[in-house]
Amino acid sequence: MGELKVGIIGAGAAGYFAAIHAAQSGAQVSILEKTSKTLAKVKVSGGGRCNVTHDAREISKLVKNYPRGEKFLKKVFKHFSVNDTIEWFESRNVKTKTEGDGRMFPVSDSSQTIIDALEKEAETKNVTIIKSFNVQKIAKNHQGFEVSDGKRQLNFDRLILCSGGNPKKEGFEFIKELGHSIVPPIPSLxxxxxxxxxxxxxxxxxxxxxxxxxxxxxxxxxxxxxxxxxxxxxxxxxxxxxxxxxxxxxxxxxxxxxxxxxxxxxxxxxxxxxxxxxxxxxxxxxxxxxxxxxxxxxxxxxxxxxxxxxxxxxxxxxxxxxxxxxxxxxxxxxxxxxxxxFKEEFVTAGGVELSEVDPETMESKIVKDLFFAGEVLNIDGITGGFNFQAAWSTGYLAGVNVNHPI
Structure with missing residues (x-):
């Protein structure tokens, strides 16, 4: 069937991480981003320093920092932990440091270091970035997925949704149309x-x-x-x-x-x-x-x-x-x-119902070959690097599992 075509919706932390790991397994990967900017939230997080993760190394302690998603994440973090995050960035020359309250930042104290590492890795893996593509509709057919922004139409064999949280439930409409339940979004921080x-x-x-x-x-x-x-x-x-x-x-x-x-x-x-x-x-x-x-x-x-x-x-x-x-x-x-x-740390509770997603692979239990990662799910953490850790872990899992045999 040739090279597997994987579409990733959303160019945030989860989207990039999913893209990198999907491409690593040999897929042809494209990220579709609705705005003209990628990794915008990474850029402004932690006052521009990017609070990459938190020094809660034990999974049992780590999951206590998620008002929604604790049980689900317990399974996710077994596959990609805080240590894995630190190791992944450090092996790409991004050293991290831990502050007194457990928050972890790049030693550079600049979110640009994190952005550069992700962009460089995506480029090395030949990930295509398509900006200003605001997904309006996703249709599933026997060949895969048809993704449209009203003007253009793209086709993929597999899809990973990393479209983030949204203050309005209308923002999840295209996911609902695929048959998924949405927990109505409400503000969290x-x-x-x-x-x-x-x-x-x-x-x-x-x-x-x-x-x-x-x-x-x-x-x-x-x-x-x-x-x-x-x-x-x-x-x-x-x-x-x-x-x-x-x-x-x-x-x-x-x-x-x-x-x-x-x-x-x-x-x-x-x-x-x-x-x-x-x-x-x-x-x-x-x-x-x-x-x-x-x-x-x-x-x-x-x-x-x-x-x-x-x-x-x-x-x-x-x-x-x-x-x-x-x-x-x-x-x-x-x-x-x-x-x-609170500042730019915009976080919502709500999103895709967790019982409809497999925490071992991030694949939808309702639509075959559809995966999720990041804040689009009904998962949210308190401040301190927890939302990013959830993004890296779910992004990693979706990326490595998207290439499963047909």
Whole structure:
């Protein structure tokens, strides 16, 4: 039958990785990209540094960072792991480094290094890139697939869909028409807007390790927290938004968030530390002597909310104000009304229903010779390199399996 023709839809991380591995197995590979740019998300990710993966080497730990897709990925990662990702890039002269929080970046601190490695590899393997091809329809026939953008029509024996997430379910229409179920997309990584909260006056202030919980749920996360012009952000909030994506969507992004400013402290710890400080420094002003290494402006704000006069000394604090201060430190409540997508890290929950895809090969269980990889699937990770790891692993699996014998 001659050389196998494989079409890959989407020139992102998963698309390139799938293309490279499909071509490695001897197929004639073309990537169709709807825009005029390839690897656009790789370019801007991690503030332009590209957070390639995460140093969670054990699969059991790694999969805990995916609000959707955990069980599916457990099988996928056995075939291509974090170590495989590091090795693949390092064997192509892209050395990686691990930061304190486990995120991994190229030593160059530039996403261009990752882009160059992928483009060079694709070029070496004779992968054809066709830009500005916005797929409108895919038809399956006895010979393979007919892919059309309304003007042009291309034919392939096998197809790998790496078309990414989409904020609207219409973006998945051509996949639905092939017979696949789509889990409706909803936003996953976003900051909490708190338009009526005085806390916003403190924009720019951050704390290194806060605990944030959504009232009425068991959903909570801890990590760095940042106060912004819009409300609250930082890894603690973004990760919580991913795990709480469906709950928040169902509640129209109206909720109460409970913030403990120092995650490692209990209510008792706070009471004891305040009491000890009060006994040791009775004549110090409360408002101007921050405890728990909190920023001065934040401490001052917490005292104001507790209705503590700026000149009040520790020895004179009424019990009511003391208890309010404990409450503000342990469980500061902010009203969330709305969300703001986090920078360029646009991620959606939703996509192709995972039960319709084989996690050992990434082939569709519904349409023979059709494969999937990346965020087009109902898989999403929290920030920290997890979405890229899912892209490399699913892309690899789809690429090496697309050449199966007929």
């Amino acid at each position: 976003f900051t909490f807007n708190t338009p009526t909260e005085p806390l916003r006056k403190l924009m720019g202030i951050s704390v290194p390790n806060a605990h944030v919980r959504l009232e009425g749920t068991k959903l909570s996360y801890e990590g760095p927290l940042l106060i912004t012009h819009w409300g609250v952000s930082g890894p603690a909030v973004l990760k919580l938004s991913a795990f709480g994506a469906e709950w928040l969507y169902d509640h129209a992004y109206q909720a109460n968030a409970h913030i403990r400013w120092v995650a490692s402290t209990s209510e008792n710890d706070i009471q004891n530390q305040l009491t000890n400080f009060k006994n040791q420094h009775p004549k110090k002003k409360i408002a101007t002597n921050p405890l728990f290494e909190l920023p001065g402006r934040l401490w001052e704000h917490l005292t104001q909310v507790a209705e503590i006069n700026e000149n009040l000394l520790w020895q004179d604090i009424p019990k009511k104000q003391f208890n309010r201060m404990v409450q503000n430190l342990f469980c500061y409540i902010v009203g969330v009304k709305g969300k703001t997508t």
